[in-house]
Amino acid sequence: xxxxxxxxxxxxxxxxxxxxxxSAALPPTxxxxxxxxxxxESLLLSGSGFxxxxxxxxxxxxxxxxxxxxxxxxxFNARVEAPTGMFGTxxxxxxxxxxxxxxxxxxxxxxIAETDVLVTPAIGGPHRLRRIRASGFFGAGSVYVHVKxxxxxxxxxIRLGSPRGACAKLDIRRRLFSRNIRPGAYTLQFDSMRxxxxxLEPSITYVVAIFGPALSRASAWPGG
Numbered sequence: 001x002x003x004x005x006x007x008x009x010x011x012x013x014x015x016x017x018x019x020x021x022x023s024a025a026l027p028p029t030x031x032x033x034x035x036x037x038x039x040x041e042s043l044l045l046s047g048s049g050f051x052x053x054x055x056x057x058x059x060x061x062x063x064x065x066x067x068x069x070x071x072x073x074x075x076f077n078a079r080v081e082a083p084t085g086m087f088g089t090x091x092x093x094x095x096x097x098x099x100x101x102x103x104x105x106x107x108x109x110x111x112i113a114e115t116d117v118l119v120t121p122a123i124g125g126p127h128r129l130r131r132i133r134a135s136g137f138f139g140a141g142s143v144y145v146h147v148k149x150x151x152x153x154x155x156x157x158i159r160l161g162s163p164r165g166a167c168a169k170l171d172i173r174r175r176l177f178s179r180n181i182r183p184g185a186y187t188l189q190f191d192s193m194r195x196x197x198x199x200l201e202p203s204i205t206y207v208v209a210i211f212g213p214a215l216s217r218a219s220a221w222p223g224g
Contacts, residue, residue: 030096030106036089036166037082038136039114047096047106048075055099060092067099082112089113089135089167113167117190117204119176126177126210134170134204137163140192143170147177148196150185155196183210 028049037043050056050070058065058078070076080094090112098104115136121128134143142162148155163170176188189196191203 028096028098028104028106030094030108032094032108032110034110034166036111036113036138036168038138039082039112041082043080043082043110045078045080045094045096045108046075047078048073049106050074050076050096050098050104051100054101057097057099059095059097088116111167113169115202115204117206119188119206126181127175127179129173129175131173132160132170134160134163134190135167136202137168137170137192140168142192142194144191144194145176146187146189146191146196148187148189149182150187155187155189157194157196159194160190177210181210185209 026049029047031046032043034043045058047056047070052070052072052074054070054074055067056070056076057067058080060080065080066078068076068078076096082092091109092112093107093109095105095107113136116134118133120131120133124130132145137143140163143160145158145160146155147158158174158176160174161170161172177186186208188206188208189198189200189203190205191197191200193200
């Protein structure tokens with residue numbers, strides 16, 4: 001995963017530092033390091049073009065976060081924690097408004113993507129081609145699935161591909177089971193490691209029951 005600080009606290013918690021330099025003569029700007037972040041990840045808001053040493057109000061999607069003081073050049077840095085417990089991909093719009101001159105305003109929209117994997121169809125023959133949609137695998141060179149039968153000592157490790165785009169997504173079709181698979185309970189763990197490490201974080205785990213040679217059904221799908 002990409003090497004950035006993560007924290008599982010609400011977006012309303014803000015740590016402020018006024019260390020950025022900017023020229024107040026330029027239009028105000030608000031930027032972030034990345035366009036997409038994971039749940040609970042720390043992101044840095046950088047502003048410029050505001051009233052030097054003036055008050056700047058920060059908000060997210062219309063919700064007030066904090067009021068901070070710009071530096072002598074009208075700039076600031078504000079570290080904000082992305083919300084946790086969000087599902088799928090969510091858009092957040094951060095805004096900075098100059099208290100002395102409300103017309104000085106800038107905004108930045110970022111996406112929050114949870115680490116998630118959706119496999120469809122959940123029911124069908126074990127050898128059936130399945131669609132695998134993954135997101136939030138930031139910094140991962142590849143996404144793997146590890147297929148392990150309950151009681152077995154080893155897992156079958158399958159490379160699915162490399163995540164792409166700002167939110168590190170992958171969308172492919174792949175067969176996850178062989179035609180001669182034995183009936184039983186199987187764990188499917190999706191992560192960024194070439195080898196299987198039980199309970200690795202972050203990872204997404206599915207538990208699948210194989211009934212006979214022609215039927216596969218999800219039992220606690222997903223689950224641990």
